[in-house]
Amino acid sequence: MKVWFLVLGCFFCGVFPAFGLEGRALLAAIDRQVSFETDFSAEYTVTQDRPGEPKSVQTLALFRRDKASKFTILILSPEIDKGKGYLKVDNNLWFYDPVGRRFTVTSAKDRFQNSNARNSDFTRSNLAGDYRIVGQSKVALGKFQTTVLELEATNDGVSFPRSKIWITDDLLVRKTEDSSLSGQLMRTVAVPQYQKVGDRWVPVSMVIVDNLKGKAVNGKMRYETTTIAIAKPNLDPVADLVFTQGYLEKVSR
Amino acid sequence: MLVLLAWRNFLRHLHRFQVILGALLLGFAALTVMIAVTSGMAQSLREKAARYFSGDLLVFSFREDRRILNEAAVHEALVKLPGVESLTRRTEYYKPDSTVFFAGSSVRLRKLTGIDWAVERPAFLTLDWREGQPPAVGDGQGVVLSAAVADRLGLRLGDGVTLTFQTLRRQTNSLNLVVRGVFYDTSLFGYAAYIDIEALNLAVGHPKGSVTAMGVMLKTETSSDALAPALVGLLRESVPTHDLITDRDTLNRVMGKLPKERPLGVMTLNANLADIQDILNALLAVTWVASGLFLAILMVGVGNTYRMILFERTQEIGTMRALGASRGRLLLLLLAEAGWLGLAGLVLGGGLGVFVSQAAGLLDWSSNGMALMFLQNGRLSPRFVPLPLACAGAALVLTTMLGALVPAWTAVKMRPVDALREGE
Numbered sequence: 250m251k252v253w254f255l256v257l258g259c260f261f262c263g264v265f266p267a268f269g270l271e272g273r274a275l276l277a278a279i280d281r282q283v284s285f286e287t288d289f290s291a292e293y294t295v296t297q298d299r300p301g302e303p304k305s306v307q308t309l310a311l312f313r314r315d316k317a318s319k320f321t322i323l324i325l326s327p328e329i330d331k332g333k334g335y336l337k338v339d340n341n342l343w344f345y346d347p348v349g350r351r352f353t354v355t356s357a358k359d360r361f362q363n364s365n366a367r368n369s370d371f372t373r374s375n376l377a378g379d380y381r382i383v384g385q386s387k388v389a390l391g392k393f394q395t396t397v398l399e400l401e402a403t404n405d406g407v408s409f410p411r412s413k414i415w416i417t418d419d420l421l422v423r424k425t426e427d428s429s430l431s432g433q434l435m436r437t438v439a440v441p442q443y444q445k446v447g448d449r450w451v452p453v454s455m456v457i458v459d460n461l462k463g464k465a466v467n468g469k470m471r472y473e474t475t476t477i478a479i480a481k482p483n484l485d486p487v488a489d490l491v492f493t494q495g496y497l498e499k500v501s502r
Numbered sequence: 503m504l505v506l507l508a509w510r511n512f513l514r515h516l517h518r519f520q521v522i523l524g525a526l527l528l529g530f531a532a533l534t535v536m537i538a539v540t541s542g543m544a545q546s547l548r549e550k551a552a553r554y555f556s557g558d559l560l561v562f563s564f565r566e567d568r569r570i571l572n573e574a575a576v577h578e579a580l581v582k583l584p585g586v587e588s589l590t591r592r593t594e595y596y597k598p599d600s601t602v603f604f605a606g607s608s609v610r611l612r613k614l615t616g617i618d619w620a621v622e623r624p625a626f627l628t629l630d631w632r633e634g635q636p637p638a639v640g641d642g643q644g645v646v647l648s649a650a651v652a653d654r655l656g657l658r659l660g661d662g663v664t665l666t667f668q669t670l671r672r673q674t675n676s677l678n679l680v681v682r683g684v685f686y687d688t689s690l691f692g693y694a695a696y697i698d699i700e701a702l703n704l705a706v707g708h709p710k711g712s713v714t715a716m717g718v719m720l721k722t723e724t725s726s727d728a729l730a731p732a733l734v735g736l737l738r739e740s741v742p743t744h745d746l747i748t749d750r751d752t753l754n755r756v757m758g759k760l761p762k763e764r765p766l767g768v769m770t771l772n773a774n775l776a777d778i779q780d781i782l783n784a785l786l787a788v789t790w791v792a793s794g795l796f797l798a799i800l801m802v803g804v805g806n807t808y809r810m811i812l813f814e815r816t817q818e819i820g821t822m823r824a825l826g827a828s829r830g831r832l833l834l835l836l837l838a839e840a841g842w843l844g845l846a847g848l849v850l851g852g853g854l855g856v857f858v859s860q861a862a863g864l865l866d867w868s869s870n871g872m873a874l875m876f877l878q879n880g881r882l883s884p885r886f887v888p889l890p891l892a893c894a895g896a897a898l899v900l901t902t903m904l905g906a907l908v909p910a911w912t913a914v915k916m917r918p919v920d921a922l923r924e925g926e
Contacts, residue, residue, distance in 0.1 A: 300606075358672075358674070401625065402673065405671040405672050407673075408674065409674055410673040410674060410675070429666065429673075429674045429675045429676035430669060430673050430674065430676075431675055431676050431677065431705065432677040432704075433666075433676035433678065435666075435674065435676070438856060449759055460665060461603040461606070461608065461666070462603070462606055462607070462608055463606030464606045464607070465605065469831060470605070471606075472606065473606075
């Protein structure tokens with residue numbers, strides 16, 4: 250009897266080996282696949298598709314220094330948003346608006362530029378620090394054979410308290426379903442393809458579907474989507490100055 | 503004797519007073535309508551505000567999670583107050599991020615409140631319902647929404663909506679709810695949603711049975727400002743309570759400090775209504791300025807008409823003077839006549855005013871969005887408050903007498919012989 254309790258306990262604690270790794274270690278391994286020891290920079294194109302409205306496109310430069318929990322985002326286009334930026338240092342996140350020449354404190358949970366992406370989507374993955382595994386199963390996802398991990402937040406700083414991630418054997422997240430505390434599906438993120446940068450991976454594109462916002466078009470419900478395409482990934486060192494408020498102020502002039 | 507004599511003269515010369523009596527009648531009818539309608543509008547506004555702000559008198563907590571821990575003591579203090587019409591028991595969601603989603607569209611709510619339907623349902627039944635009604639007691643899935651929200655989302659009764667918000671620990675959470683009712687409300691108090699208190703407690707992370715706002719709706723004649731110090735006193739008998747919060751700035755200042763030694767606060771509706779108070783004051787100011795102007799015009803009109811009437815009665819006045827009536831007594835007689843004239847205008851005009859006010863209350867104004875905050879069930883609800891009406895009545899009689907004063911004094915000043923000669 251005790252053995253059965255032990256087996257069940259182990260199962261629910263997520264210590265059953267998957268990919269040869271235990272629960273937290275597994276999440277850490279997933280994080281490691283998309284995090285960088287060195288600096289990382291890339292050009293992101295964020296396309297917002299609201300049904301019945303013209304698509305809006307923003308391009309931005311992103312600079313990440315994962316080991317120091319920093320990132321800087323500089324919006325390059327359209328002209329009206331040019332010069333706006335974000336700076337994250339540790340747990341502090343500021344938004345800079347060149348019109349008012351003012352920094353305002355924002356949250357990683359907030360929507361990025363009124364899109365379906367969250368500010369937290371641009372920072373390094375920290376599944377091991379933010380979530381614990383509460384369930385797992387094997388599921389086919391299109392052409393991929395995936396393991397679905399059901400995650401529950403371990404802290405209140407995350408954008409969504411519940412998540413389900415579909416991971417392939419290479420420990421890359423192919424799909425995410427983010428839910429509210431009560432289990433309501435809030436958004437779905439698909440990562441159809443990755444590109445290798447050094448020995449790590451970066452999505453070629455991410456499609457974020459808002460499961461609550463949309464519009465019926467020709468009698469069929471179409472949800473808002475945000476597509477983030479990542480180009481020109483680079484692991485060259487980024488100057489320290491880039492991760493300062495002064496940099497955003499300077500480049501926006 | 504003088505008053506009776508004046509009454510007899512008033513009746514005898516009624517044909518001469520007809521025009522001015524008509525003017526007084528119409529004037530006081532207009533005054534009555536104006537006072538009754540603006541009083542009703544102000545009362546409607548206050549009732550809506552009281553419902554929105556959880557009562558005419560509100561008890562709340564300065565704890566970080568806003569829970570009132572001494573509910574029994576607060577309840578005991580509230581029910582001891584005189585003039586209580588009903589109680590409120592709520593959990594209020596204070597953050598500005600609650601959003602209703604329906605069929606892909608969303609509206610951010612200005613106010614999300616958990617209501618103890620067992621306590622407040624009867625009071626909610628008197629809301630201006632466009633469709634449906636408050637959820638039944640224990641209906642954790644029901645939501646009632648203001649028409650502003652329903653219109654923007656195209657919601658109808660029975661539709662399922664998703665409500666998103668944050669828990670006390672700032673986690674994203676949601677509830678799937680069914681629309682049980684849509685009530686008319688104004689932009690001022692619009693974009694509100696009411697759900698079951700326990701559903702909200704559970705969803706935001708409050709323990710079962712929690713409450714963050716307790717209050718009382720008072721009967722219309724009861725002043726919350728007068729009762730508030732008494733409530734603070736009653737609460738202090740059992741719970742350390744902060745000094746009465748008199749305005750929102752003070753509230754924000756004290757709330758920022760979260761005083762643990764005095765965890766309860768008391769606030770009146772007036773303190774909550776600093777912005778709306780301006781609207782109410784403007785309404786009253788317009789009424790009284792218009793009334794004052796009207797009375798001034800009336801006084802001039804009465805003066806002119808009375809001059810003509812007294813000119814026609816010069817011989818009569820001369821005769822009375824010749825028979826020994828003193829100037830003072832004669833002046834009082836003429837003023838008493840004017841008083842009777844004013845009183846007749848008051849009675850007849852008041853009757854007409856009540857009739858017109860009630861008739862105005864039958865008209866449906868609900869299509870006028872701006873007017874909704876002043877309406878009850880889409881209609882004006884005239885209120886005949888005794889004091890302002892009595893003041894207006896007294897002012898009317900006084901104005902009539904004042905208007906008559908100068909011509910009457912001119913008439914009684916004449917020597918009897920001149921008056922008799924002029925009368926020929």
